[in-house]
Amino acid sequence: MHRHFLVAAVLATVSWLVAGESNFATYKLSLRWPPAHCDAPSFECKPHVLDTFTIHGLWPQFADGKVVPPYDPETNRCTDVTPVNPDQILGQMTHLIEALRKYWPNYRDYQNETLNENFWKHAWKLHGMCSDYPDKPFSYFRNTVSLSVKYIDPFKGTRITPRIVPYIAKDISDAIKEKLGVYPQIACNEVGGTVQLTEVRLCFKRDRENSPSILQDCPIRYAYKCSDDTDEISFVPHLIG
Numbered sequence: 001m002h003r004h005f006l007v008a009a010v011l012a013t014v015s016w017l018v019a020g021e022s023n024f025a026t027y028k029l030s031l032r033w034p035p036a037h038c039d040a041p042s043f044e045c046k047p048h049v050l051d052t053f054t055i056h057g058l059w060p061q062f063a064d065g066k067v068v069p070p071y072d073p074e075t076n077r078c079t080d081v082t083p084v085n086p087d088q089i090l091g092q093m094t095h096l097i098e099a100l101r102k103y104w105p106n107y108r109d110y111q112n113e114t115l116n117e118n119f120w121k122h123a124w125k126l127h128g129m130c131s132d133y134p135d136k137p138f139s140y141f142r143n144t145v146s147l148s149v150k151y152i153d154p155f156k157g158t159r160i161t162p163r164i165v166p167y168i169a170k171d172i173s174d175a176i177k178e179k180l181g182v183y184p185q186i187a188c189n190e191v192g193g194t195v196q197l198t199e200v201r202l203c204f205k206r207d208r209e210n211s212p213s214i215l216q217d218c219p220i221r222y223a224y225k226c227s228d229d230t231d232e233i234s235f236v237p238h239l240i241g
């Protein structure tokens, strides 16, 4: 009797892990600084580069800071419902397009609708399909935009502004901590030997009942070309011409 119960419990657990909803813990809102992407030789951008932060994405991540891998029916069935296919999301986005263009444009040419639409589909494919909204792309995008409106200018009111002279990483991180009460993740690239701030990422608690809104420290504080509080990081000013 006991043994049967145990077997049933184990089977239930296994099937939950395979087909049940993903057990991620937080959402990471990635805000990108276009000038730092656009001065990298590998990226071609139109001359008019935005010098405002824009949304890169809202990414479900596990408690240790690893990003949830993309939905895959064979290897990563992160949800019980069938996620909306990336090619089908735009039809549901009509009332959001204006806001998406403003807050969530691609950085190569923010006025190019094809590039924007591809960017949104890509965001959905990589991170939306395993979020809490696999069958509700409108909610996923709307909630991300709502969150971003509040944080889109993460250094506003701090002493961190774009400038030629690099910052010590800790000063950037501390400025966010002082302003918002939590540590961000800072992501960098490297161009011609200079480490540049490319993204400020804010972490939010997952709440299965409500859209994410409660900030928490990001589990991993630096990404890509920056890795430590003592790094020197350029917050590059807007490029001229």
Ligand SMILES: *[C@@H]1O[C@H](CO)[C@@H](O)[C@H](O)[C@H]1NC(C)=O
Pocket (backbone or CB within 6 Å): 112, 113, 114, 115
């Ligand atoms: C938009 O970008 C695509 C892909 O790079 C390109 O083929 C197309 O010509 C661009 N459209 C405009 C209006 O610049």
